[in-house]
Amino acid sequence: MPHDDFPPASVWLVGAGPGDPELLTRKAARLIAAADMIFYDALVGPAVLDIAAPDAERISVGKRSGRHSKDQATIDALIVAAALSGQRVVRLKGGDPAIFGRTAEEVAACRAAGVTVRICPGITAASAAAAAAGTALTLRGEARRLTFVTAHARAGEKLVLDWAALAAEQGTLAVYMGRAAATTVAQGLIAAGRRADTPVAVVVNASLPSERIIRGKLSSLAFLVETIGERDPTMLLVGEAVRAPARVAARRGVEEVAS
């Protein structure tokens, strides 16, 4: 190992990126290869896990494929117990661990048990989705603010978001876990004053071979997500910055390359 940053009995929370194994950082790949035990989420692809040592233990703790996910307290306890038994533990998460990744809980659990824990950042889904759509997330003079928001409500609870703040002009929204709530998101934003014709790019399975990009307007968001499978990770990007690239160019007086 090039550094002594992964001694036995320690934990790394590692961002696996959006799915394409080439979008792993070199550091993430090194840590995965060095781990004795890997606790991974459902959105971490098999190609990423292939980097692990052949004798490393791989433990799925994510929900999907109809299997029940472990609750957060159980995951915290498993990670801590693995580290305390002397293992080098990687907790592998989709995208960036710091974004909708329950990282705070896991760091706190490790610290409380006296276990050394570090974080390796990853490429978040919003970045991969924008890249897939061929757009930026900000746009000079038109999108000065970028908001990462989750549209996931707890089971049985109503989605409560600050629609007025989210609807403010000159902002791009990257909505995580938003497919099921797409209708609510569009209605909430439009009711709070966001233009119905605000550009939207819906990106499914960003960076994976099954990637799909669906473009439209905020008013048609419910329709845009209709054909997306329940299990396909979906990013909703909303705002002027995600307008189709040719249209951005046209509005800016750059030669239009497509109609």
Ligand code: SAH
């Ligand atoms: N920590 C992760 C986000 C976890 S929340 C990150 O930084 O990306 C899970 C949500 O992320 C999914 O419901 C989806 O909205 C989004 N997501 C993750 N991977 C994605 C991908 N490859 N394509 C599109 N959206 C993705």
